[in-house]
Every structure is written in structure tokens, then in C-alpha cells.
Amino acid sequence: xxxxxxxxxxxxxxxxxxxxxxxxxxxxxxxxxxxxxxxxxxxxxxxxxxxxxxxxxxxxxxxxxxxxxxxxxxxxxxxxxxxxxxxxxxxxxxxxxxxxxxxxxxxxxxxxxxxxxxxxxxxxxxxxxxxxxxxxxxxxxxxxxxxxxxxxxxxxxxxxxxxxxxxxxxxxxxxxxxxxxxxxxxxxxxxxxxxxxxxxxxxxxxxxxxxxxxxxxxxxxxxxxxxxxxxxxxxxxxxxxxxxxxxxxxxxxxxxxxxxxxxxxxxxxxxxxxxxxxxxxxxxxxxxxxxxxxxxxxxxxxxxxxxxxxxxxxxxxxxxxxxxxxxxxxxxxxxxxxxxxxxxxxxxxxxxxxxxxxxxxxxxxxxxxxxxxxxxxxxxxxxxxxxxxxxxxxxxxxxxxxxxxxxxxxxxxxxxxxxxxxxxxxxxxxxxxxxxxxxxxxxxxxxxxxxxxxxxxxxxxxxxxxxxxxxxxxxxxxxxxxxxxxxxxxxxxxxxxxxxxxxxxxxxxxxxxxxxxxxxxxxxxxxxxxxxxxxxxxxxxxxxxxxxxxxxxxxxxxxxxxxxxxxxxxxxxxxxxxxxxxxxxxxxxxxxxxxxxxxxxxxxxxxxxxxxxxxxxxxxxxxxxxxxxxxxxxxxxxxxxxxxxxxxxxxxxxxxxxxxxxxxxxxxxxxxxxxxxxxxxxxxxxxxxxxxxxxxxxxxxxxxxxxxxxxxxxxxxxxxxxxxxxxxxxxxxxxxxxxxxxxxxxxx
Numbered sequence: 055x056x057x058x059x060x061x062x063x064x065x066x067x068x069x070x071x072x073x074x075x076x077x078x079x080x081x082x083x084x085x086x087x088x089x090x091x092x093x094x095x096x097x098x099x100x101x102x103x104x105x106x107x108x109x110x111x112x113x114x115x116x117x118x119x120x121x122x123x124x125x126x127x128x129x130x131x132x133x134x135x136x137x138x139x140x141x142x143x144x145x146x147x148x149x150x151x152x153x154x155x156x157x158x159x160x161x162x163x164x165x166x167x168x169x170x171x172x173x174x175x176x177x178x179x180x181x182x183x184x185x186x187x188x189x190x191x192x193x194x195x196x197x198x199x200x201x202x203x204x205x206x207x208x209x210x211x212x213x214x215x216x217x218x219x220x221x222x223x224x225x226x227x228x229x230x231x232x233x234x235x236x237x238x239x240x241x242x243x244x245x246x247x248x249x250x251x252x253x254x255x256x257x258x259x260x261x262x263x264x265x266x267x268x269x270x271x272x273x274x275x276x277x278x279x280x281x282x283x284x285x286x287x288x289x290x291x292x293x294x295x296x297x298x299x300x301x302x303x304x305x306x307x308x309x310x311x312x313x314x315x316x317x318x319x320x321x322x323x324x325x326x327x328x329x330x331x332x333x334x335x336x337x338x339x340x341x342x343x344x345x346x347x348x349x350x351x352x353x354x355x356x357x358x359x360x361x362x363x364x365x366x367x368x369x370x371x372x373x374x375x376x377x378x379x380x381x382x383x384x385x386x387x388x389x390x391x392x393x394x395x396x397x398x399x400x401x402x403x404x405x406x407x408x409x410x411x412x413x414x415x416x417x418x419x420x421x422x423x424x425x426x427x428x429x430x431x432x433x434x435x436x437x438x439x440x441x442x443x444x445x446x447x448x449x450x451x452x453x454x455x456x457x458x459x460x461x462x463x464x465x466x467x468x469x470x471x472x473x474x475x476x477x478x479x480x481x482x483x484x485x486x487x488x489x490x491x492x493x494x495x496x497x498x499x500x501x502x503x504x505x506x507x508x509x510x511x512x513x514x515x516x517x518x519x520x521x522x523x524x525x526x527x528x529x530x531x532x533x534x535x536x537x538x539x540x541x542x543x544x545x546x547x548x549x550x551x552x553x554x555x556x557x558x559x560x561x562x563x564x565x566x567x568x569x570x571x572x573x574x575x576x577x578x579x580x581x582x583x584x585x586x587x588x589x590x591x592x593x594x595x596x597x598x599x600x601x602x603x604x605x606x607x608x609x610x611x612x613x614x615x616x617x618x619x620x621x622x623x624x625x626x627x628x629x630x631x632x633x634x635x636x637x638x639x640x641x642x643x644x645x646x647x648x649x650x651x652x653x654x655x656x657x658x659x660x661x662x663x664x665x666x667x668x669x670x671x672x673x674x675x676x677x678x679x680x681x682x683x684x685x686x687x688x689x690x691x692x693x694x695x696x697x698x699x700x701x702x703x704x705x706x707x708x709x710x711x712x713x714x715x716x717x718x719x720x721x722x723x724x725x726x727x728x729x730x731x732x733x734x735x736x737x738x739x740x741x742x743x744x745x746x747x748x749x750x751x752x753x754x755x756x757x758x759x760x761x762x763x764x765x766x767x768x769x770x771x772x773x774x775x776x777x778x779x780x781x782x783x784x785x786x787x788x789x790x791x792x793x794x795x796x797x798x799x800x801x802x
Contacts, residue, residue: 060285063090068097069122076161077118087283089115096120096217096255101274103223103256105264106282108425112257113154115279116219120255121159121166123216124188128165133186134210138217139241139252140191143225145172146375148191151221155189172196184208194226194234197241199528202484205244213248223256224264224418224464226271227705228737229473231466233533235271236477239468239494240484242273247485259418267464273494287428291457292437293450294320301647305780307767313441314340315644317391317411318347320437324407325363325389326355329435333391333409334423339599340411341365342571343643344391359388366392394419406434412441413449416705417456418464442646442768444698445708448757455702465705465738469498472662472735476530478502479511483527486518539587543570546580546590557587561635561656562602564589568638569600584657598640598649605777606633608714608728610721611662615744620798621671623722626744629665629730631712634658636777651779664736666744668751669724670795678794680787682717685725688787689715690778691771693727695788696754698773700729703750704742709775711739748799755792758785 062084065074077085085093088104089111095102096119104112120138127136142148152168159166169187171180173196183190184207192201201208218241220226226234245252254272258264265278296311303309317333321344324331335341345365352359364387366378381387394414408427414420420438428434438456440446449455468474478499481487492499503519506512512519521527540554541564552572555563560582564570568579570591577591611628618624635656640649675681680688693715697708712732719726731737743750761770766785773780 055286055289055291057288058284058286061087061283063087063283065090065118066094066097069093069118070125072162073118073122073125076121076158077114079161080158082114085114085118086111088279088281089118089283092116092255092279093118095277095279096253097122099253101254101256101268101272101276103258103264103268103276103278105258105260105278105280106284107260107286108422109286109428110282110284113151113221116217116255116257117155117158120189120217120219121155121162125162125165127188127214127216132210133164134188134214136216137188137190137211137214138219139197139215140189140219140221141197142191142193142221145170145174145193146379147221148172148193149376150379152191155191171201184211187211188214194237194533198233198237198480198533199526202237202240202244203480203526203528205484209248212245213250215245215248215250215252218252218254220254220256220268220271222258223268223271224258224261224416224705227464227466228710228731228739229470229733229735230534231271231464232468232470232473232737233477233531235273235466235468236474236495237533238271239273239496240477240481243481243491243494244484259422261418261464264464267466270466270468273468288433289424289428290433290435291424292435293453293456294437294439295447295450296440296442299645301645303646303648303768303772305766305772305783307765307772308763309646309767310442310769312644312646313411313439313446314343315347316439317409318344318351320409320439321348321363321389321391322351322355324409325352325359328388329406330385331389331407331409332405332426333389333411334414335391335393335411336414338393339569339571341391341393343599344411346571346576347644348389348391362387363389363391366390394423406432408434408436410436410438412443413438413446413701415701418705420456443708443774444695444754444757444761444770445701447761447769448699448702448753451760465742467736467738467741469496470735470737471498471502472733473531474498475502475506476527478506479521479527479530482512482519483521486515486520487512488518541582541584541587541589543572543577543589543591545577546592552577552591555589560584560587560589561659562604564591565602565635565638565654565656567600567652567654568602569596569598596640597643599643601639601641601774602635602654603637603639603651603777603779604633604635604775606631606712606714608632608665608730610667617800619668619795619800620674622674622795622798623669624744624747624799625667625669626741627665628736629663629728631661631663631714631730632658633661633712661732661734663731663734664740665728665730666740666747667722667726667728668747668795669719669722669726670791671724674794675725675791678787678790680791684782684784684787686715686717687782687784688791689717689725689727691758691766691783691785691788692754692792693729694771694773694776694780694783695758696727696751697729699754699757700739700743700750702753703746704739706737706739708773710737748796748801751792751799752796755789755796758792759789761785 092115168189268276349360424436541560578594613627616625693713
């Protein structure tokens, strides 16, 4: 990707001269065109989203007008005539931004007083932040649980609120994005109560139609600035497919070397050469594993090198995260294996290379991660290392899907009743809820109020609804969509808390016998106590990793929309899914070879959600030469591959969605394939699949047909999370079945 020249502009003259001087003192003589355009919109009182590439200076685009307003407000009698709120999806990003703001605003003296307010802020500091800080940096979780419920204590801050900055807003998608959308509506309602009407300034990675996504998130009209005028160094982007091994996996399928092992080798080679590198990996376990393998290999080369490599992921204690961030900034660390906790804007200048272990789920995330390298304008290397997975395999063989196709739209559904209901309760607890308020929360709000009254959560008195319970209404929901209290991971021998895992993930991540990695050390789970939300572990060094297996059944509650595809039907609606983790596999660390399976006795879980499904008739099966002996395998293969390919069309990954295929489903009375959202009430992914079904299923068929294996493998139709051990599967039957189905699909 060739270098690009930058295009300069001048700051709008309404920005204070001392703020412009402070920016120039930081070494920035002139803004890029997109920075000046965004600042002008902000000064005009227009909400705006800046959707430009990584390292294009989005922060400065919103900081210039924000700092100017805060400096003006500092002349008020209380020194706080204007305030600003900054929201980041992670604590690390908020802490990083405070550091950047302090450095930039240093010449302005005490006019700008930035402060982080999150779960790590000491109690003794919190009162100072409420009373005196004029630029508060926090996250949506703290806004939901800490600031909005305590709004009377924040009255002076909210009364003067001029700007709300929403950084990395493309990350607010699915259920999390839907929750954040409702938190922002609660914020707007309270601001209006105090006489404020803040302008929203959003920063996003490149995305399809960023203005529409930002408007859906905030509930207000948003303009977009998407023409990136910043310069860029040359980037070499490599697509790397690990080689096939001589090993055979399930059903004799060929096995590729794992992306984790390939990434560890590449990270080792780059660190040996002194190349500052971050390896992004999707799972916490993967980050730890890459760090462990790289350290072992580096020790063979130079005993001083292993300490210059580390892992970085969520679940670490705050002091551990801060120490790693400092070491990376200083250059003390040469290599870091990180989850997306580091993707989101933590400004790591001077990186030379980025390794991306498996497609990160969306093209927006891919370019965010790739953009971490070369941030000082130098040339950079980015490598996407494909996992043994249908989507990754499709992408390395169809690079145009990455480099030429427009970036996907951000999917969220603020009207999901499972999301909206607890926020209506929280809003009523903050300030009694009136009829005019309901329009702010969307068309579904009025329908939910009678249900909340019937459940005795809200009670109408005079002209408003009031929260009726003693407990905090904001505790009704976890806005990350995880629900329940986190399961604590405790070392049995010492009682030391190692970290936490979300309750929804506990059945698969910390079941008895599971391997758990933390800070380069390996632990085995000895006991999972779901009642007390504790997993007891002991340190161990098993030569294997573990993968949970589950079984799933599904029933149709309501068909909302259906489209005929010839005699076939494509449907969208509400379903109930029953899931149970039944066993786990032990796999060799480097090769992924299956060593054995152990049974588990865990309770089933039910989920009411949304799904897309399609049926086929007997005549279509006859025409596709899919007889009853291979029907189950053909449907199962098509289900697996379609789940793997959906992230190309919706902002999700395969772990956000699930699927079931049945040769004769009791509700449809036909062979049926379901793909459903893995979150209560749905996340918008299945709906997106319904609307893009022709393109989605065409890509699915093409991915299966293009794979060079004979009878199916993890690169096309086998799934790592299949509860049936990838049995039965029939590759050729799936191709014929999808081809027949698509032959009568209506135009997109």
C-alpha cells in the first residue's frame, strides 16, 4: 500500500489563540483538512463523526474545539463554565487519553483539568473529580452504574456540559452498542433536566455509513467527516496461510499448523531482529500462549530477550495493565501478544510490525490493528495469519474481500426489549419517567411500560412512572451484554485472586478440567462453583489445551418475516435456544491434535433471541441429489460454513452467533438451517443476515467449493465449537444444496 501525501488546512478562527499555540508547541504547525472540518462543525454546534484511518489525528480533531471551550469556561466565577465528557470503551484508552490531554494542555495552566473517573479511581479522588474536573474521562460502564444514578452529585458538571466525546465508536455494536445507545439517551435526558444540550463528537475507524451508525448510537443527527487528509507511510500487508501438517484431525481431515504457533514463531523472529511488534490475538488464552511460546524460543537465542516479551489482555489487575502500557511506551518491551484491549487507540508510537492472529471479525478492526504499526510515518509491516477457519481461508484466497470491498455497516438494535427494559427502569430511578420521555427511548418504549408495571418494577403516580424497588435499577443489567456476576478465578493453594471471567463464558472457559493461562503461567481448573461464582485452580503444566463441546436445540416462537425462494422459505423471527456444555476436548498445544474427550455435567441454559432460518423441500433435495443418507451432513456443513462467513456481512464474529440444522424440524416440518444471535433478545446480526442472505449464502457456497480438501476440514465446514464432534458432515452435498437454493433466490 503506497505512501500518501498529507493535505493541510488552518484552524477555524473561533478556536482560541492560546489553544492553537499549545497545539503548535506540541509540534503540530497546521491541522489536516479533516481535522479543521470536524472542528468547524463542533464549533457550529453540530454533532459530527470523524471516520478516518488509524493515526490520522482524530483525537486532535475533537480536542481543539473541546480545549477552546474549556479554556473559555475557566473564566467563569466557579472556573467551570464549560465541561466535557470523554467516553472510551476501555480503561486503558481513557488513561492514555488523559496523558495525551495533560501534555497538550500543559501551556494552558489550570484552565483544563482532565481526570479519569472509573472503577480504578480511588474513593478520595472521586469527590475532587465531581467538583473541579472540567474534562472527565470515563467509560460507558461507569456512566451507566456510577455517574447517571448519582446525577444530583454531578449537577454542576452536567449543567455546564458542552461536548460529549465518544472515541472508537465503531466498537459499540451488537448488544453492547445497543446498551450504550440507551445509556446515551439517559444522559441526554438528564442534561436536558439541568438545562444542557451537549454536542456529540465521535471518532471511528473507517466504516460504512458512519453518520447513520453514529445517529443510531446517539439518537441525534450526526454529520460525517470521512475524507482522510493525513499522510501515510508505505505498508506491506501480507496474507499468511499456515502450512498443512501430516496430522489428521476429526474424521481424518487434514490439519493446518495453528495460527497461534505461526504467530509465536513470527513474533520470535521479529523480536530477535529488534523489530518492535504487537501480535493481536482474539482470545485471552491465545495471547498468553503466544507469549509463553515466544519466550521459550527467545531463551534459546539470548537469555536477556524473554523479559522483553509479555502478554496483555482483559482480566488483569489494574496495576498489571498500567505497568505493561508503560513498558511498551518506553520501548522496554519489544514484543507484546495482546487481545483487542490494546487495539482501541492506545497510542503506541514507533511500532514497526503488527501480527494479526486470525481475522478479527470486522474489516474495521483489521485496519485498526494494522494501523498500530508505522504510526510515526515510517514504513510498516502488517501480517494477517489465517486460522483454520472458513472465513480466514476465504479471505486469504479472496483478498479483494479485504482490500476492495466497502467496510461493513455497524449493527446495533437499541429497540431490543431485553436491552431497553432495564434502561427504562434505570431512567425512572434517576428521574420519574413521563410520557414525553418515552419518545427519546424509541418506539418500543411505550409497549414495554405496561409489562414493567405488571412486573412491579415501575409504578405510575400522577403523570410519571417511578422505580419501586430498594435495589439500584442500574444493577438490572450488565451493558457488556454478559449478565450475571463475574466468576472469580482463585488459586486454591493460596486464595490469591488471579482474575475474572464473565458468567456467560464460565461453562466453556473454567469448567472442571479446563486449562487456564495467566501471566505466562498455566493452571488447571479443579472446581467450578456456579452458586458462589468461583473457579478454583492450581498451577500445572499440562502439554495440552482444552476446548468445550456443547449441544443445542431450538424452537420457533414467532416468524416475523419470510420470503419465498422458489418453494423454499427464508425466514426471520424469535426463537428459544437450549444449550448445554456436555464435554471438552484435550488438544496438543502446537499441532491442535485431539488427545481425548472428557464428559461434563453442567446444567442447560435457555436463551430467547432472534434467528434467520431457511427451509428446503423434498423436490429441491431430489434436484440437488441430496438423499436422506447425506441430508443431515449437507445441512450441518452448510450451517457451519454460513456461521463462519457471516462476519463478512455483519459486524460480529462466529462466537457472537450460533446455529442448528435439523433434517426435519418440528416447527417447520421441513429440513431447516437456523443461525441465531447469541445474546438475549438478539443483537441485530441475524437480521443483517436475513437482509443480505443472497450474498451471504453465495459466499458460503463459494468458500466450501474453493477449499482443496476432499471431504471437509476446519478451513471449510468443520467448526471448533461443534457439539456433535463435526459429525455428520457432507461437503459435496452442502455445495449442491446451496447451489439449488440460490438458483431461485430473489435479487439482492
